[in-house]
Amino acid sequence: MDSSSSSGNGKHNNTVFYITRHGIREDFENKAWKFTAKRPNDPALSENGKAQAEELGQAFKDIKIDALLSSPMLRTIQTSFPISKATGQPIKLEYTLMEYLGPNHDPPIPLTPDELKTEQPILSEAVDFDYVSTIPPPSSENRDLLLKRCLEGMKAIQKRFLGQTVVLVTHAAPMVAIIWGILGNTDLDVRTGTCSITKVVLKNDDQNNLSGVDLVIEEKSKEKVNDHLVVENTQVKEYKWEVELNGDCKHLSKGEQYHWSSVYLTQ
Numbered sequence: 001m002d003s004s005s006s007s008g009n010g011k012h013n014n015t016v017f018y019i020t021r022h023g024i025r026e027d028f029e030n031k032a033w034k035f036t037a038k039r040p041n042d043p044a045l046s047e048n049g050k051a052q053a054e055e056l057g058q059a060f061k062d063i064k065i066d067a068l069l070s071s072p073m074l075r076t077i078q079t080s081f082p083i084s085k086a087t088g089q090p091i092k093l094e095y096t097l098m099e100y101l102g103p104n105h106d107p108p109i110p111l112t113p114d115e116l117k118t119e120q121p122i123l124s125e126a127v128d129f130d131y132v133s134t135i136p137p138p139s140s141e142n143r144d145l146l147l148k149r150c151l152e153g154m155k156a157i158q159k160r161f162l163g164q165t166v167v168l169v170t171h172a173a174p175m176v177a178i179i180w181g182i183l184g185n186t187d188l189d190v191r192t193g194t195c196s197i198t199k200v201v202l203k204n205d206d207q208n209n210l211s212g213v214d215l216v217i218e219e220k221s222k223e224k225v226n227d228h229l230v231v232e233n234t235q236v237k238e239y240k241w242e243v244e245l246n247g248d249c250k251h252l253s254k255g256e257q258y259h260w261s262s263v264y265l266t267q
Helices: 047-059 074-087 113-119 143-160 172-183
Strands: 015-021 067-070 091-093 165-170 197-203 215-224 230-248
Touching (some): 074 091, 143 172, 165 172, 172 197, 172 230
Antiparallel strands (some): 197 230
């Protein structure tokens, strides 16, 4: 994967988001697991899922990452862990990336920070517990509320990490909602295989005719004219998104697995 995040005109760094889904869940491969599990709504990775996560981590070892954001569910933290080891970035728990809390499902409840430290001491060493999520924990939601949550959260994440390269580790439905929110439409058939990678890049080069929704940022500066007059200048920059990878699986030895179709969010 291309690790470049600087623009061709050298004026600024592009914002690059690598969006990935967790590895294969234990209950995907062991259907009986949930009947005896202590936390059936927060499954860990299966052994195959852990192998996928290791391959995913290796895919990022030569890419300069500025931040690593993860859903607070156990399987996404487990998936983030090899990326953290490969890049040196701590795992920041972000509720924008949380699993879909659909009305027809038992709500998935993540471990609290204290529970994570007690039950997963190795994983917790990689977690930045000082990070404050851009949005609070979501509650029960339907499709429209999921799309709203992901859109609002991603607007905040875009501004917080403007000009940086960020990995986002999430789940299938939020992955689709996040990418649709970034692009401003539902046209893209998002590929959501476990541990696949979708890459989106935000550029402000007005010469590029790129698809996607504009993000307008006002940058204010003050200029001292003389000892008595200071003028405030406002520069408006327009940014556009482009998709460079959609569900890429070249780094996975077994290719794409467990794709979840975005059609389920359009029904």
